[in-house]
Amino acid sequence: MIRLLHHYLQPESVVGVELNPIHLQVARDFFEAEQPGVTLVEGDARAWVESYRGEPFDMVIDDLFGDTDGEAERAITASGVWMGSLARLLTPEGALVINFGSREELRGSGYFTNQRVTRRFNAVHELTLPLFENAIGVFLGEALQPSELHTSLQELSGVGALYVDGRPKYRLRRIE
Template identity: 40%
Template sequence: MAILWEKTWQGSKYQVRAAGRTRRLYTDGVFHSQYHPQRTLSGGIWDLLWLPAFFRQPPAFRRVLMLGVGGGTVFHQLQRYADVTGMVGVELNPIHVQVAQDYFEIARCGAQLHQAEAGQWLRDYRGPKFDLIIEDLFSEQAGEPVRAIKADQKWFDLLNRNLSRDGILVMNFVSRKSLRDSAWYHQPKLRKALPQGYQFTLPAFENYIACFLRQPSSSQLLRDQLNGIPELAQEISRGNFNFTVRRLLAGR
């Protein structure tokens, strides 16, 4: 795999590697994000971040907010399969912003990127609410990923205030325990505001992608819509997209 670009910043080494038309972002040798202009599925956990869009029929969104952009792969995936009018991304790491712009063709999506700390940006934000918020914020401790912002009542309230009346909130959790420790499980008021929850997992990953909905939906609706897209239906039937989706129930 050829190295297209590399840079050391604040003690970390970043590389963009190429395999054919595939572009991969590595941080200190750890595979972080992947993009291919003709292939939607990457085989990584970020394939699950855009799936909850299909809880809405049709998957149409006026405004999408991504907190923690990485290379911007999710923007490409949403643009391909959902009807999205506007996309905004907030990313703290300037190297990730550079890679998204220079190697992951983020300009093709028309996404507006902000290099900022996500919590502060959202506290300062005064614009229209978002129909879909995807939160993928992680830092590192002792070489292991940890949530950059604790998923407590305060953080959920801030996200919820910026979500439209029928909006969808998607959050990445590093483990089942991390999800179960989140405020949604322990605050009845929060479950009243976001009454439906679902979890998505992939066999090879420990992460749990959680989706919280204001309006009723179902996993069957989501699967029916995915199977209505020929290329995704084919990948599912071949076992290349072997995700699991389950309803979240407080107390379990």
């Protein structure tokens, strides 16, 4: 993810938190994760989020998965408490991006069950790809229409693989 963020968004800084030291070593050795402005933290994401007291972030990405009997599942349920903790890390106009195992999991998340989390975000979008079950929730501090997000994606260099004949392969829906 860090390499992709650098390629598409060129952020000034990135913090990656990973529990498994082997995953961190693989990121360093094979995915060029150690770059200027990148901080890799070995630790539990929940504890790190709760203890963080630094500058707010423009974007927080939650892609926390583990497995049970070989099936992928979220490592931390996206409850109202967890989403509120992640939202606390953001600038007022910041974006929270969460990978969910399914559309149903997204629809059952803390955004829909916790009014404080609901009020925190001015726009919420669901991003899906036809060959995958998972759904990406994009929770925005500033209101954007799907057409504005499509335009932003098209302007990123190198995302041509997301398009066929100028049309997106993905589906983007605004959630009301």
